[in-house]
Amino acid sequence: MEPIIRVRELYKVFGPNPQEGLRLIEDGLDKDTIFERTGNTVGVKDCNLDIAEGEIFVVMGLSGSGKSTLVRLLNRLIEPTAGTVEVRGRDVTRMSQRDLIRLRSEDLAMVFQSFALMPHKTVIDNAALGLEIAGVGRTRRRERAQEALDQVGLKAHARSYPDELSGGMQQRVGLARALATDPSIMLMDEAFSALDPLIRTEMQDRLLDLQREHRRTVVFISHDLDEAIRIGDRIAIMQGGEVVQVGTPKEIITHPANEYVRSFFHGVDITQVFQACDIMDSENIPVLDADTTAGEARNRIAHVPGNEAVIVDAGGRFQSVVQAKRLGELTLDRAASEVAVEVEPVPEDTALADLPRRAAQSPVSIPVVDGEGRFRGLVTLQRLVEALDRSRNAAAANGDY
Amino acid sequence: MEGRINIPVGDWIESGVDWILDNLEPALDGIAWFLGLLTNSFEGALLAIPAWLLVLVLVGLSWWRVSWRFGIFAIVALGLILGMDLWEPTIKTLSLVLAATAVALAIGMPVGVAMARSDWLEASIRPVLDLMQTMPPFVYLIPAAIFFGLGTVPGAIATVVFCMPPVVRLTNLGIRQVNREQIEAGLAFGCNRRQLLTKIQLPLAMPSIMAGINQTIMLALSMVVIASMIGAGGLGNTVLTGIQRLDVGLGFEGGLGVVILAILLDRITQSVGLRRKASS
Numbered sequence: 001m002e003p004i005i006r007v008r009e010l011y012k013v014f015g016p017n018p019q020e021g022l023r024l025i026e027d028g029l030d031k032d033t034i035f036e037r038t039g040n041t042v043g044v045k046d047c048n049l050d051i052a053e054g055e056i057f058v059v060m061g062l063s064g065s066g067k068s069t070l071v072r073l074l075n076r077l078i079e080p081t082a083g084t085v086e087v088r089g090r091d092v093t094r095m096s097q098r099d100l101i102r103l104r105s106e107d108l109a110m111v112f113q114s115f116a117l118m119p120h121k122t123v124i125d126n127a128a129l130g131l132e133i134a135g136v137g138r139t140r141r142r143e144r145a146q147e148a149l150d151q152v153g154l155k156a157h158a159r160s161y162p163d164e165l166s167g168g169m170q171q172r173v174g175l176a177r178a179l180a181t182d183p184s185i186m187l188m189d190e191a192f193s194a195l196d197p198l199i200r201t202e203m204q205d206r207l208l209d210l211q212r213e214h215r216r217t218v219v220f221i222s223h224d225l226d227e228a229i230r231i232g233d234r235i236a237i238m239q240g241g242e243v244v245q246v247g248t249p250k251e252i253i254t255h256p257a258n259e260y261v262r263s264f265f266h267g268v269d270i271t272q273v274f275q276a277c278d279i280m281d282s283e284n285i286p287v288l289d290a291d292t293t294a295g296e297a298r299n300r301i302a303h304v305p306g307n308e309a310v311i312v313d314a315g316g317r318f319q320s321v322v323q324a325k326r327l328g329e330l331t332l333d334r335a336a337s338e339v340a341v342e343v344e345p346v347p348e349d350t351a352l353a354d355l356p357r358r359a360a361q362s363p364v365s366i367p368v369v370d371g372e373g374r375f376r377g378l379v380t381l382q383r384l385v386e387a388l389d390r391s392r393n394a395a396a397a398n399g400d401y
Numbered sequence: 402m403e404g405r406i407n408i409p410v411g412d413w414i415e416s417g418v419d420w421i422l423d424n425l426e427p428a429l430d431g432i433a434w435f436l437g438l439l440t441n442s443f444e445g446a447l448l449a450i451p452a453w454l455l456v457l458v459l460v461g462l463s464w465w466r467v468s469w470r471f472g473i474f475a476i477v478a479l480g481l482i483l484g485m486d487l488w489e490p491t492i493k494t495l496s497l498v499l500a501a502t503a504v505a506l507a508i509g510m511p512v513g514v515a516m517a518r519s520d521w522l523e524a525s526i527r528p529v530l531d532l533m534q535t536m537p538p539f540v541y542l543i544p545a546a547i548f549f550g551l552g553t554v555p556g557a558i559a560t561v562v563f564c565m566p567p568v569v570r571l572t573n574l575g576i577r578q579v580n581r582e583q584i585e586a587g588l589a590f591g592c593n594r595r596q597l598l599t600k601i602q603l604p605l606a607m608p609s610i611m612a613g614i615n616q617t618i619m620l621a622l623s624m625v626v627i628a629s630m631i632g633a634g635g636l637g638n639t640v641l642t643g644i645q646r647l648d649v650g651l652g653f654e655g656g657l658g659v660v661i662l663a664i665l666l667d668r669i670t671q672s673v674g675l676r677r678k679a680s681s
Contacts, residue, residue, distance in 0.1 A: 077585050097593075105591025116586040120604050130590040133600065181590070 002089070003050035004185065004217050005074065010047040010083030012069055012241075015040030018081045031240050043069040045241040047083070053184075054215040056207075058228040060264065061238035067221045070238065071187050074219065075108045076100055087185070105134045109178035113190035115170045117162040123173050124149065124158040130181040141180075148180040149173075151210065168199035172206070179210070185217045192227065204231050225264040229253075229273050237261050249273050270391040271353035276346050276368045279355075279387040282377030287312055288336055290319065295332030297322055308365055310375055311340050318345045318375040321364040345369040348376050352387055359384055418544055433549050436500065436557045443496035452488050456480075459665060466672035478661040487639065487658045494635035494662060497553065497628075498621045501560035505617050509565045510610070513572025514598065523573060530566040538563050538627050546631045556633025560624040567616035575609025576602045615670045622663050636662070 013021035021040030024033075031042045044066045051057045061067045072078040074085055076092055085092040087103065095103065109130065117126050124145050125132075131141035149158055152172040162170050171191060178186050192200045208231060211218070222228050228235045229249040236246045237257070245257035253273050256262040286300035286309035301309050307324040320340035329339055345367040346358060358366050359381060366379040421429075447455065456479045464472030482491050516523045541562050545555035579602050587601035603610070629637025636658045643652025 072585070075589055077588055101591045101593055104589055108589070110586065110589035112582045112586060114580065114582045116580065116582040118583070118601070118604065120607070129586075129600075133587070133591050133596055177590075187589070 001052060004053040004088060005049070005051040005219070006084075006086040006089075007047055007049040007051075007074075008084045008086075010044055010070075010073060010085060011081045012043035012066075012073055012078060013040050013081045014043050022081055042066075042241045043078075044073060044080075047243055049236060049243065049246065051217060051219060053217055055233040056211065056218040056220055056231050058220045058222055058232035058235045059238060060222055060225065060228050060235055062223060065238040066241035067223075067238050068189055069241075071189050071219060071221050074187060075104055075110065105130060105181065107183055108185050108187060109181055109183035111171070111174045111178050111186065111188040111191040113193055115162070115167075115174045115194075117170060117173055117177075119162055121161075122158065123154065123160050123162065123165070126162060126173050127176040127180050129177055134181070144182075145176065145180045148176040151179055151213075152176045152206065166199075167195050168203060171195060171203060175203075175207075175210075183216065185219070188218060188220045190221050190223070193223065200227070201230075207231060225268045226272075229268070237264070250278070269353065271388070272351050274352040274387060274391065275348065276350040276352070276355060276366070276379055277348035277376060279352065279383050280348075280368045280377030280379045281306065281383055285310060285378050287375060288322065289314075290335070290337050292336050293332060294327045294330040294334050294336045294339075297336035298324065298327050298332075301327075306365075306378075306380060308378060308380075309336075310367060310378065311337055312375050315372075316375060317373040318367050318369050321367060321378070323364060343367060345373070345375075346379075347371070352391070355379060355384055356388065418547060422548070429548050432558070433554045436504065436561075437554045439503065440496055440500040440553050440557055443499050444493060447492045447496055448489070452483060455492075456483070459669075462669055463665065467668050471668060475665060478665065482658055482661060485654045485658070487636065487654060490634070490636045490639050490655070491658050491662060494622070494625050494637065494659070497557055497560065497625045497633060497635060498618060498662075498666070501557050501564060501621045501625070502614075502618050504557075504561045505565040505621070506568055506614060508561075509568040509613075509617070510572050513569045513610075513613075514576065514603075516569065516573040517576035517602075526569070530569060533562060534566045538624055539630075542628065542631050545628075551632040553633050555631050556625060556628030559628050559631075560621050560633075563624040564617045564620035567620065568610070568613040571609045571613025571616070572606065575606030575613075578609065579605045611670075611673060615667065618666050618670055619663065622659065622666065626659055 011022060011025065013019075013025070015021060016039055018040060020038055021034055021042060024038065024040075025042060025045060029037075031045075035041055047070060049057075059067045059070060069078060073080050074087075074092070076085075076095075080093050083093070087107065090099075090103075092100065092103065118129065121129070124142055127148050128136075128141040128145035131144060136144070146155075146158060149155055152175050154169060154172050154176060157165060157169065162173060165173070171194075174191070192203045195203060204227060207218070210216075220228075220231065232249055234246060234248055235252055236243050237252065237260075238244065239258075239260045245252060245261055247255075250273055252261065253265065253270055256265070284304040284306055286297070286304060288297055288300070288309050288311045290311055290313065292311070297309055301307060301322075301324045309322045311319045311322060313319055320337065320342045322336050322340045326339040326341075327336060330336070341364050343362050343364060343366075346355070346369070348368050348370055350368075355366060359379070365381065366384075368376045368379060370376050456476075459479060460472055460475045463475040482488060512526065516526055538559070541559040542555070545559040549555035549558060583601060583605060584597065587597045592600065625633060625635060626637035626640060629635060629641050636655050639655030639658070640652050643649070643655055
């Protein structure tokens, strides 16, 4: 599918002579040397990205890595030094001022770290700012602002002033202001970084809820890997103005491109990234019918490394787990299902973090099913312990970075 | 004289003044006509209102905008002015202040906005403002009297020049102090330059601009007293008469009138700058 935002060879050099800085980058000099020689600061260097419609794309990096510059290049709050940014195939960098203003007011909304609300306006008039600028009449824009406030759960506070609200509520106004213009793309610059951790998690959930109701493309800037993992469909990691890795949270955790990427893992709960389907055994589990005999069941289990099989119904839906040692209680012609253990299966997207508790309660391995209840695999105790050990090592490996 | 360096700055200024007199007379007449009209309209309007009604309005404004205590102060203070028989000079002074302030704001605010938009302009206007503020105010009286003769109009001109700097400075400062992310928010939601000014920068700079307006009014008030030396009239005239006759009582009465007017104007204009918050 055609990406909604396509960034190609994008550069931003700040300072007295950006073009000279650009030449030095091409000569292969690094950021610090260029600054020493010319006083130019490299903000963003050779950035190439394809952002797909409807995904939450997180750009991560330490402060000074160029992530805030990058997001401002997307709506041209900062003029790029070289390269192109295409939104739906139209080059933003060469657009006329009139087209740019139109694109910003119709298609690209932005949410800011410091909220950037207008203190002299009520909450509803703040939410309506984008529409007011676009010239929408007062009644109509208040209607739409009210809808947006309802979506973020601020219905009752429309007549308050921003300084009467808590930080979390103020940022919900910021979010409502962005939603009110019904943009297809939302740029969120460290939108939740100024909030305390509990409120931050709440806002992340709210964003995910909003995405479930109406999928928009979200470019989300963050310095927090926990946040990136929670909300991101894909993550780009920036270092010194360059994008060093792009991938799903899982790809980044399992194959970090370098030590810098790995350094973000420190203190991050990786067990949230992995899910039951990532660690389950789906190949070595015999799948039996309800009327399979004990003899056949024992025979099938003997051919696999494990000692369990599962019973499914005609539609492939999980019914129960059969253990080899229990089959010994039966004569060979009896149905294996007589000694089967019925346990509650878990959905395949269950987080690794939630599995140990299940395993402790269950007499057998944990069965994993898809959305329709069809059997996908088993999480054995051995697999679970291995996975937990791996994530503990992954986190510990960076402790001394 | 030999051996002495003499840079004839005074001569240059004089020849400049002569040149203006010779060549720009229509412009001077226009300015004089406009300022005279403005001052006389304010004065005519304020004197047409019965004194008790105006007192009532001012007391009401003080009560409503500032506090009930200040309302009581206003009753006593305005009663004192009426009792000292200084009502007419007070109104004359007030009209002059209002006219001069109106002109100073009409010129000063756009200049402040322009300064905020251009570093070059800021750098070149700033020394002019410094000059306007530090020059002893009496100096303005001379060219004002030469160009416009004696009376209310030259007084108003000298006052405009003297009281304009604060509103220019604080408009510039207020706009420059607007948070970067708030500017970006305006741009990100599609503001053009004009909208950025009217919807984001000016509203957010308003507390600073209001402080500038308040300062401008205070300076105008202090200048109109000095301007009475070239016949601007009003309370300054009362003070001046007191000085000329060595009449301590009269001088003090005039001074008291100025102080009362200053306190009322200061508090009432400050309260306009405050957010509606205080009352809720």
